[in-house]
Amino acid sequence: MSLHEASYYSLEGESIMEEAWQFTSKHLKEVMISKSKQGDVFVAEQAKRALELPLHWKVPMLEARWWKDIGLGEKLSFARDSLVASFVWSMGIVFEPQFAYCRRILTITFALISVIDDIYDVYGTLDELELFADAVERILIYFEWLGNIQAYFVEAKWYHGGPMVTMTAYLSGTNPIIEKELEFLESNRDIIHWSFKILRLQDDLGTSSDEIQRGDVPKSIQCYMHETGASEEVAHEHIKDMMRQMWKKVNAYRADKDSPL
Structure with a gap:
């Protein structure tokens, strides 16, 4: 083990x-x-x-x-x-109290993400979603949230939502906000990209069946089954292996002695 x-x-x-x-x-x-x-x-x-x-x-x-x-x-x-x-x-x-504010902000963030995600995946018509995206674009100043809304409108670009959660977590923490770290996150978007691919695939493994039953769009597991004719069990194993390979890319950043994070 x-x-x-x-x-x-x-x-x-x-x-x-x-x-x-x-x-x-x-x-x-x-x-x-x-x-x-x-x-x-x-x-x-x-x-x-x-x-x-x-x-x-x-x-x-x-x-x-x-x-x-x-x-x-x-x-x-x-x-x-x-x-x-x-x-x-x-x-x-x-239970460290200095992270309480960060946990509250992230809880609110993920609650909003879940609601917006369901609006796009299940409840809204295409015309309604286009109006919603236009309205958000006019009123939102926080560019990462705006990018997230736009990413939902084009489901194929789902990974663009990652920076918004990452930056929210960083900015709501108690550690000092360091310019060098912000510059690193801005110039090394791959680590955010791979991290959130892992997150979305892991989410699919846990909830895809329930989401399909309530009318949600096909997830990675169903897409792989459709493309290859594989069983759901085989598709699960394929997605898990995809995640493992992506973790190797993330590990490279974790092992880099020059990383400021």
């Missing part, structure tokens, strides 16, 4: 790390199946959880809660250190 986690920090072109991911994924699946048959639900659940997402992609507080709810810390002695580490980590990140 540790090697599996480490493989998610790989960069493009690192064949040994890619081989490590394939090797550990194969054996974790075998562990999950064999332990399930043996009734060892705790080890099986750990393997399943590791295959779903690596730790550093998860929300620490939710991960700590899962450890507690399933009782792994009590059933498996070697899990206790991880349980405690996850809990302490989440307490340090989630």
Whole structure:
């Protein structure tokens, strides 16, 4: 499991790390199946959880809660250190009062995004959406929000909404706003582009079926199924692998010693 986690920090072109991911994924699946048959639900659940997402992609507080709810810390002695580490980590990140304002602003931001997204995907006619976009363009000063509205109008450009959320998160934080960091974000749009592709694909994995049932537009999974004739299960795996490859691009920025972020 540790090697599996480490493989998610790989960069493009690192064949040994890619081989490590394939090797550990194969054996974790075998562990999950064999332990399930043996009734060892705790080890099986750990393997399943590791295959779903690596730790550093998860929300620490939710991960700590899962450890507690399933009782792994009590059933498996070697899990206790991880349980405690996850809990302490989440307490340090989630409950620090200096981030309260940032969390409130981001909550409002995502609420607005969700409403506007549903208007464009489900409820508005083309004529209504065009009027809405024109109205927003006349009244909005904040260019990232305007870009987001325009991006919704052309669904193929969905990734342009990413800068708005990223900049909102940065500007509403408590750390000093540093010009060098703003310049880096402005001149390195790729990291925002890849990050939000990952976000949208991950969102599709979790909600696409429900959204299709309520009349939403096809998501990445349905598009891949239509284009290739693949099953939904195969499409899920394809999208997950796309995300993993995109993470390698993001990792390059995380590993860059010259990055000011």
